[in-house]
Amino acid sequence: MKIGIVLSNPPGYSETFFVNKIKFLKEAGFEVYLFVDKVSSESNENCIVGYSQGNGFIEDARRKLITFFRLCLSPVKVFNLFSQNRKDGLGLRQNLISIFSSIHILSYKLDWLHFGFATMAINRENVAKTIGAKMAVSIRGYDIAIYPLKCTNCYDLVWEKIDKLHFISDDLLQLAIANGFRESISHMKITPAIDIEKFKYSEHIQNKLLRITTVARLNWKKGLEYTIEALSYLKKGGIDFEYSIIGEGNDFERLKFAAHQLDIFKNVKFLGKKRQEEIIEMLKTTDIYIQYSIQEGFGNSVLEAQAMGCICIVSDAEGLSENVLDGLTGYVVKKRKPELLSEKIKEVIHLERQLKLEMISNSVSRLKTEFNLEVQKQRFIDFY
Amino acid sequence: MIDKKICVYSGVSPSTTFIERLIVGLSESNNQILLVGRKNKEIEYNSNVINATYKNEFIQLLFILKYYLPLPIEHKRLVRSQIKFRSSLKVKLKKLSEISLVLFHKPDIFHIQWAKSIEEWIFLKEAGIKVIVSLRGAHINYSPIIDEHLGEMYKNVFPSVDGFHGVSQAIIEEARKYNLNTSNCKVVYSGLKLDKFEYKKKIFNQGKIDILSIGRAHWKKAYPFAIDVLSEFLKFNPNIRYKIIGGHSEETLFQTQQLNVEKNIELLGNLPFEEVKSNLYKADVLLLSSYEEGIANVVLEAMAFGVLVISSDCGGMSEVIEDGVNGFLFENRSKESLLSKLMLVSQLKNEEYQRITKNARQTIEERFTEGNMVDGMLNLYHHILSY
CATH class of the missing domain: 3.40.50.2000 (Glycogen Phosphorylase B;)
Structure with missing residues (x-):
């Protein structure tokens, strides 16, 4: 079976969901083609790059030439795509955008064309049909929780053309339904999973100083300003700690200034982006892992932290309350309520050691049965 | 002088x-x-x-000919010493023209x-x-x-x-x-040039309050903080309307939707000056939620117009506003503090509102012209x- 996956960039090493998916499908004998808009230096994946502005004059000219050849190679398909788009009411400009953004896919014969994010399917709704493939779409967080706010009804045509939907948490499916997806269309949940061998539980040595960690991009969605506020209440209550944020992003200035104004500047460490091995080392000495997001599809890093034996406190944003079972494998706190988060952290600090160990054991055994790579691999295969 | x-x-x-x-x-x-x-x-x-x-760069070149060449040798040396460590040609050109010009005019x-x-x-x-x-x-x-x-x-x-x-x-x-x-x-x-900011006596109606914030969608303006507090305030007073001019962003859009307050909280992009002015005239309260400011000009303008101001006490804001006298100040980043000021303002009698806004106008006339x-x-x- 031939499967084409459409993404904006080839997946980087940290995007384990796609990296694993491609690996598993290939192992199971599928032929996988990766269609991307731009290449990135981080990935080793072989992929087919679409039409986009090149870096520099020569590269740009080369890409334009390739696009021209591709247009010449599939004139019938280009015409068919144009006609179908027109039937769906696309204006000339949008229709041309649709053709140029799909030209690298049109010459392939596939069984499935799978859009890795729902936004990738916008303006490409007729591409799968044009090449005689079935159309699958994944919804992963931003694309279904935030993007439709800026562009109302943007998925109407996608839902009309789709053959199967993949979602990573139940809340996201509900959001898709709220945005016009019909439950009668085939859909399947495949959650992220982790390599239990790599993220292996080791008993934590009691730290002198409480260590709290978050792995997240420095972006408003991650609720880091609320987290910093919650931690400032902790400090006011006389509790000392070290809070490490692993990740980089646009909100660096905002968060560092928040830490300064809330008087926990010295307690908060902005560590930037780290390699997986470094994150594992950090998690080995982490007492509490926090993911207090405002919006979160599922939260892979929370699975990793649970596997490593950290007590996790998360918000109730979308997939997080599925990722952590409140009171059983960690704690779920209402989002945007830093005072509640602060109370929960205090509760965890005073939790009896035996109860903590029970919670960790619950998490680890749940991860082994529900979120291991073998289960995920089988679901990827079943999906198609 | x-x-x-x-x-x-x-x-x-x-x-x-x-x-x-x-x-x-x-x-x-x-x-x-x-x-x-x-x-x-x-x-x-x-x-x-x-x-x-x-x-453009062409004018920069002309400036170099016009202003660099007539400079005395020691000033030429000074100019060269300032541009030699610049890496890009574009920056070198910019600095050369600007520095030559300044030394030529010698202010x-x-x-x-x-x-x-x-x-x-x-x-x-x-x-x-x-x-x-x-x-x-x-x-x-x-x-x-x-x-x-x-x-x-x-x-x-x-x-x-x-x-x-x-x-x-x-x-x-x-x-x-x-x-x-x-x-x-x-x-x-x-x-402010006061003739451009005419004071208008307002009739304040406790029941229905229009609150306004003005400023670009930058994190330091603390709009998410303001929206969180206004959402709480709406539980006590469902008749308020809050408008943010310039505060339209992905974050605030998502927040108003997630908190289910889109009906009462309106997010707008940037507007032309005249529209901003007419919105400000119509508002009952100007809210400055900022985490950081020198002294916010929009507060001075609102005070001149006769619009009551609630401001965070960040930066120099307490040098303009005396809490309860010519406006209200809340503790920077404190939700409880802002909420309590909103409650206080929503219960003001018309005469009290007018007394405060009149004091505010007086403050501007005395110190901020x-x-x-x-x-x-x-x-x-x-x-x-x-x-």
């Missing part, structure tokens, strides 16, 4: 509203004003303003509006030009905290600066962390030149 040449340097023309106000105000004195930098739009000034701004005072560029211009002292720096908002309040190298640079350069203008007393206090000598500092508050600003700045220049 008369017949002095002052270069007001912000790097671009037109500059921000308050710097443009300063240029216009100063040009009404007997001094010559020199403007240097990139011209984005043609502005008409009085005849004593030498507008030596450039539109008595070179007044830098943004502290971050001080390192590039402090050498002008070697040519006998007095260098003054304005201490404004982010450049002092948070950039050097986030970027330690910037803080170090300030510590090294500030002792050599001839004079400082602080937009508030609070910012001067903050800048003291960076080896600032307070004896050559002066607070000069921003000022364009005349005060220009006199204050001329005094600072005079003080620095008399050393």
